[in-house]
Amino acid sequence: MKRKLSILLLFLLFMVAALSLVACSDNSDTDTSSNDDGATEENNSDEPLTLTFFNADGEEKSFDDPVAQKITEQTGIKLEMDYPVGGNDEAIPLMIASGDYPDLIFAKGDIGKLIEAGGVIKLDDLIEEKGDNLKAMYGDQLDRLRNSVDDPSIYTLGTNGVKKAKWEPCCSLQIQLDVLRELGYPQITTLEEFEAAITEYKEMYPEINGQETIGISLLGSDWRWLITVGDKASQLAGIPGDGQWSINDETGEAIYKFLEPDVKEYFRWLNGINDKGLLDQESFTHTYDTYISKLSSGRVLSIADDDWNFVDADKALQSNGMEHRTYAPLPVTVKPENTHQALKDYGFSGGWGIAISSTSEHQERAFEFLDWMASEEAQVLVNWGIEGENYDIVDGERVMQEDDKERMNTDSDYSKETGVGYYVYPFPQWGNGAVDSNGQPITPNTEQAIIDNFHETEKEVLAEYGMENWIDWYPPTEELGISNHGEAFNYTIEAGSDLQIIQQKADDLTEQRITQAILGAPEDFDASWDAMIEELEAMDIEKANEEMTQKTLDVMELWGTK
Structure with missing residues (x-):
């Protein structure tokens, strides 16, 4: 709203100024040669765009x-x-x-709606004519940015x-380090072993810091x-990370994942630990702030949960x-x-990204x-920050300053305040392996x-577990192979298509019915699940x-890859 009001105010001021110039100027004396090309005037200005x-x-x-500020200094762009x-999903x-439309749009899964509405432009010609850095970055993966076969x-x-x-596992159950220490560093690879560990520790310490101990907490009240x-x-x-789908990487066969038997058994387990009082009773009602x-x-x-969601x-x-x-x-x-897929390599998945709007006056x-x-200059800047302020060159190599290393690990506002790491996503990025x-x-x-x-x-x-890194617990990337189809949640699904409509209805239904099944009586679980499948x-x-x-x-x- 503030942005729209600002634009309106600037427009009104511009109109007043324009009318004043018309009233005070003699047309015969006006030199318009410098204003024939708005882009030329824009480029010659000392003010950033x-x-x-x-x-x-x-x-x-x-x-x-x-x-x-450094980005603006180098590009002339703010x-x-x-x-x-x-979290309004109607934006x-x-x-x-x-x-x-704004000039730049990161729409995530709604990009298909913008394409259909003609709200964003095709970038092919610009990439060919002006995209040397992008072509070097994507290389032979450029085709993965393409919208569809049609x-x-x-x-x-x-x-x-x-x-x-x-180098870091994702997508796992997570347990407090103290639970592992107190229980003598047990091997925990099954749901039964996991449940036994939190049960035993909760019985040992029914309160922590004067508050009731919670066995496990979820965040099921929003997206x-x-x-x-x-x-x-x-x-x-x-099942690899394909969003709401279970996909055979060889044949391409896709199944809505909540139809898979082992998925059902996980929810049966959640239903059981809820009945035993191990599940946080506010798991489906508390806010993100309360959860954190x-x-x-x-x-x-x-x-x-995933690390990025509870980093604060x-x-x-x-x-x-x-x-x-x-x-x-x-x-x-x-x-x-x-087989746990925490270290699965999906290759470059293309899909979601930043688009340029069709109404922007500054597309180039x-x-x-x-x-x-x-x-390369930008990638070093957004990842490492500013030389002499965030990192130093030691023996020819970049080394983060100690204060920055400390704040990265302990200060949730570090990236937002310094900008270090803040502009990596959702902009084009080389990747942590580059x-x-x-x-x-x-x-x-x-x-x-x-x-x-x-x-x-x-x-x-x-x-104590004989490891250097948490990834040592998981099947290695080399054994899991590289995905032929990327990550399905990144696909552009045509707005209004049968697939989009049915999946949206199915997602709404499963979220509601599965939540009810988890919180219901164990003897009712199968009936609740079967009703959802119907x-x-x-x-x-x-x-x-x-x-x-x-x-x-x-x-x-x-x-x-087919």
């Missing part, structure tokens, strides 16, 4: 931190950043309805790193239901002297025969800015840096399976 940028994953933030207030439809145009510059290394409830079920069932506050108190023994709690625990209450990711699966400047963000022209890592997050940054309790626990069949989930299978096959054809 402001581009409006909508970030679907953004937050309230001004583009004025030290790294942002960003006026907007985001969906309160893109409202843009389309009004025809009022429309093989490029509309977005992908947010995922092109060269990714798996994070997908992360802490839905995704954990498929991940622990050994609980974790930060140290009284939540375990979570089903992790830093709070460390800064408050409770590093022993931070979490270790466990290689738990529903059944022993399930916007593209040039994005191309610069893909340069190296610069001197052979140095393009990010400070190398595996050795990760190991060095573990706090003392982590190092103690890892040593509802899915009634909405023709099989047609969605067929269409997602075809979508996957089309992607593999487009990428040349």
Whole structure:
């Protein structure tokens, strides 16, 4: 709203100024030669050009931190950043309805709606003519940016790193380090072993810091239901990270994942631990802030979450002297025969990215800015910060300053205040596995840096298990293979298609019915589940399976991996 009001005010001021000039000037004496090309005037100005940028994953933030200032210095561009207030998922439809688009748009899964509405431009010609940095960054992966077999145009510059290394596990159940220490460092690879550990520890310590101990907490009250409830079920069932789908990487066959038997068994387990009083009773009602506050108190023994979602709690625990209450990711699966996919290499997935709007008056400047963000200079800046302020050159190599290393681990506002790491996502990025022209890592997050940054309790626990890094617990990347189809949640699904409509209905239904099944009586679980499956069949989930299978096959054809 502030941005729209500002634009309106500037427009009115411009009109007043323009009318004043008309009234006071003699047309015969006016020299318009310097105004024939607005772009020329813009480029000659000493003032930076402001581009409006909508970030679907953004937050309230001004583009004025030290790294942002350096970006402006190098590009002549400032960003006026907007985001969906309160997680509003109607932001893109409202843009389309009004025809009022910012210059740059990161729409995530709604990019298909913008393409259909003509709200964003094709980037193919700009990439060919002006995209040297982007072409160098994407290399032979450029085709993965293409929209579809029917429309093989490029509309977005992908947010995922092109060269990714798996130095940290994702998608796991997590348990407090102190639980592992107190119980003598047990092996925990099954749900039964996990449940036994939190049960025993909770009985030993019914209260922590004067508050009731919680066995496990979820965050199922908003969109994070997908992360802490839905995704954990498929991940622990050994299903790779394809969002709401279980996909055969060889045949392309796609199945709506909640139809998979092992996914059901994970929810049966949650239903059982809820009945035993181990599940946080506010798991489906508390807010994100309340969830983080609980974790930060140290009284939540375990979570089903990804590191990026609870990083603020992790830093709070460390800064408050409770590093022993931070979490270790466990290689738990529903059944022993399930292979955990935490270290799966999906290749460069293309898909979601930043687009340039069709109404922008600065399309070429916007593209040039994005191309610069893909340069080596930019990648070093956004990942490492400013030489002499955030890192130093020691023996020819970049080394983070000690204060910055400390703040990275303990201060949740570090990135936002300094800009270091803040502008990596959702902009084009080389990836944590890339190296610069001197052979140095393009990010400070190398595996050795990760190991060095573990706090003392982590190092103690890892040593007891004979490991250096948490990834040592998991099936290695080399054994899991590289995905032929990328990550299905990144696919552009055509707005209004049968697939989009059915999946949306199915997602709404499963979130509601699975939550009810988890919180219900154990003797009612099977009946509740069977009723949900009947509802899915009634909405023709099989047609969605067929269409997602075809979508996957089309992607593999487009990428040349079929």
